[in-house]
Amino acid sequence: MADNVTRRDVLKTAAATGAALAVPRMVFAESAPVMKIGVIGCGGRGSGAVADHLAANPTAVLHAMADVFPDRLAGSHDNLKKALKDRIKVADDMKFTGFDAYKKLLKTDVDLVILATPPGFRPWHLEAAVDAGKHIFMEKPVAVDGYGIQKVIEASEKAKAKGLGIVAGTQRRHDLAYNEVIKRVHDGQIGDIVEMSCYWNQGGLWMNPRQPNWSDMEWQLRNWLYFTWLSGDHIVEQHIHNIDVCLWAKGSHPVKATALGGRQTRVDPAYGHIYDHFAVEYTFADGSRMHSYCRQQDGTPSNVSERINGTKGVATSEDFGNVPIQIMGSNPFKWESSRKRPNPYMLEHLDLYNSIVAGKPLNEGRQVAESTMTAILGRLAAYSGQEITWEQAMATKRTMPEDWSFGHLPVPAVALPGSYKVE
Ligand SMILES: NC(=O)c1ccc[n+]([C@@H]2O[C@H](COP(=O)([O-])OP(=O)(O)OC[C@H]3O[C@@H](n4cnc5c(N)ncnc54)[C@H](O)[C@@H]3O)[C@@H](O)[C@H]2O)c1
Numbered sequence: 001m002a003d004n005v006t007r008r009d010v011l012k013t014a015a016a017t018g019a020a021l022a023v024p025r026m027v028f029a030e031s032a033p034v035m036k037i038g039v040i041g042c043g044g045r046g047s048g049a050v051a052d053h054l055a056a057n058p059t060a061v062l063h064a065m066a067d068v069f070p071d072r073l074a075g076s077h078d079n080l081k082k083a084l085k086d087r088i089k090v091a092d093d094m095k096f097t098g099f100d101a102y103k104k105l106l107k108t109d110v111d112l113v114i115l116a117t118p119p120g121f122r123p124w125h126l127e128a129a130v131d132a133g134k135h136i137f138m139e140k141p142v143a144v145d146g147y148g149i150q151k152v153i154e155a156s157e158k159a160k161a162k163g164l165g166i167v168a169g170t171q172r173r174h175d176l177a178y179n180e181v182i183k184r185v186h187d188g189q190i191g192d193i194v195e196m197s198c199y200w201n202q203g204g205l206w207m208n209p210r211q212p213n214w215s216d217m218e219w220q221l222r223n224w225l226y227f228t229w230l231s232g233d234h235i236v237e238q239h240i241h242n243i244d245v246c247l248w249a250k251g252s253h254p255v256k257a258t259a260l261g262g263r264q265t266r267v268d269p270a271y272g273h274i275y276d277h278f279a280v281e282y283t284f285a286d287g288s289r290m291h292s293y294c295r296q297q298d299g300t301p302s303n304v305s306e307r308i309n310g311t312k313g314v315a316t317s318e319d320f321g322n323v324p325i326q327i328m329g330s331n332p333f334k335w336e337s338s339r340k341r342p343n344p345y346m347l348e349h350l351d352l353y354n355s356i357v358a359g360k361p362l363n364e365g366r367q368v369a370e371s372t373m374t375a376i377l378g379r380l381a382a383y384s385g386q387e388i389t390w391e392q393a394m395a396t397k398r399t400m401p402e403d404w405s406f407g408h409l410p411v412p413a414v415a416l417p418g419s420y421k422v423e
Helices: 004-007 044-058 072-085 100-105 119-131 148-161 177-184 216-221 240-248 344-357 366-385 390-394
Strands: 033-042 060-067 095-097 112-115 135-138 166-168 195-204 256-262 278-283 290-294 303-309 312-314 326-329
Touching: 033 044, 033 100, 044 060, 044 112, 044 344, 060 072, 060 100, 072 095, 072 303, 095 100, 100 119, 112 119, 119 135, 119 148, 148 366, 148 390, 166 344, 166 366, 177 240, 177 312, 177 326, 177 344, 195 240, 216 256, 240 303, 240 366, 240 390, 256 366, 278 366, 366 390
Parallel strands: 033 060, 033 112, 060 095, 112 135, 135 166, 195 290
Antiparallel strands: 195 303, 256 278, 278 290, 303 312, 312 326
């Protein structure tokens, strides 16, 4: 938790790679040893997470980089170097490319690694990082099927036994305003939770048109959002953030789901085979429900929020009169917009770093695995049109191809409810 950060006089510094940076006052000796970090997956978020980590941890330098594509690695390195200068110390022989780049990076002497590839690869990268004895920051989501989730849970348990830290990129869990509201929910200030709703509705995202020299694999990797084996579909890739907040409030995961979904506006094969909307009804063991809605359709309004309905009140992150997070009911609370609210993308790294220094490394592996699994469960219910249980979803097979190479890779058909098989 980052609750003590408000006392730490967070200083604003320049923005780098699009991330608003904030450097906390040092809480450790000036002579603290240099912490070497590495990044696997040097795209938008991998680069942003490097900047966020360096902002949170003044002892850190970026020491090694890995990406499947040389151009992505080079672009990320140049941008980071321009913004963060001597904090970026990546020698040429510490830049690794190709599918096995992660293995090469993990053989170096980095202390902490950032995992920020498309989530399909995360279970393998996490497992290898834990085996190599590295502390880990991993982006959400952390898998795309039950097979991958089980791998993540096993690796997270192993990390715990080895004293390695794992923090996940579900940054709302480190946001001060969210923490204040969820603490009040856990203290019973809205009574018993009877229903939750969550939303990630927005327009479409980027797409890279296929180039004549790209193999199927290269095309899919450069458009990973649109292939379920890489992204998990947008309910997993994006809406996991809101599902995660509800699971945090509730303190458990659902036991089953039914859902609707489809692909109406984004039908061109350039957008792979994923859906563009989902609506899911989840049921928890106590019979309470969670309703989840997500959409990526151009020309439609945005709503990215959660609403937790209790017997004595409502906790919500919907925007009421510019108050982004509040509780309404018999115990009202408002997060005052004038209060300091440091960037949660930085706080998650600060919390990880402080926990390592304190010798009590955080381990968010199981928590983010369960939120990812909940999103996968919703996808499977929508794809199949059937009620799907947690156990059925957990038992789903590996969707990652066996062969990681640049070659032929057919695109699965768009899932058709009524005939799609959950296996
Ligand atoms: N927490 C957040 O708010 C947030 C925001 C954006 C993205 N993300 C997550 O971060 C992750 C990355 O997203 P992004 O927006 O940076 O995507 P991106 O496409 O910008 O970057 C992904 C990078 O991974 C590389 N890559 C792909 N497969 C690889 C492999 N097998 N080995 C090594 N490198 C590989 C790609 O070449 C690319 O450079 C995703 O899981 C995404 O969901 C989280």
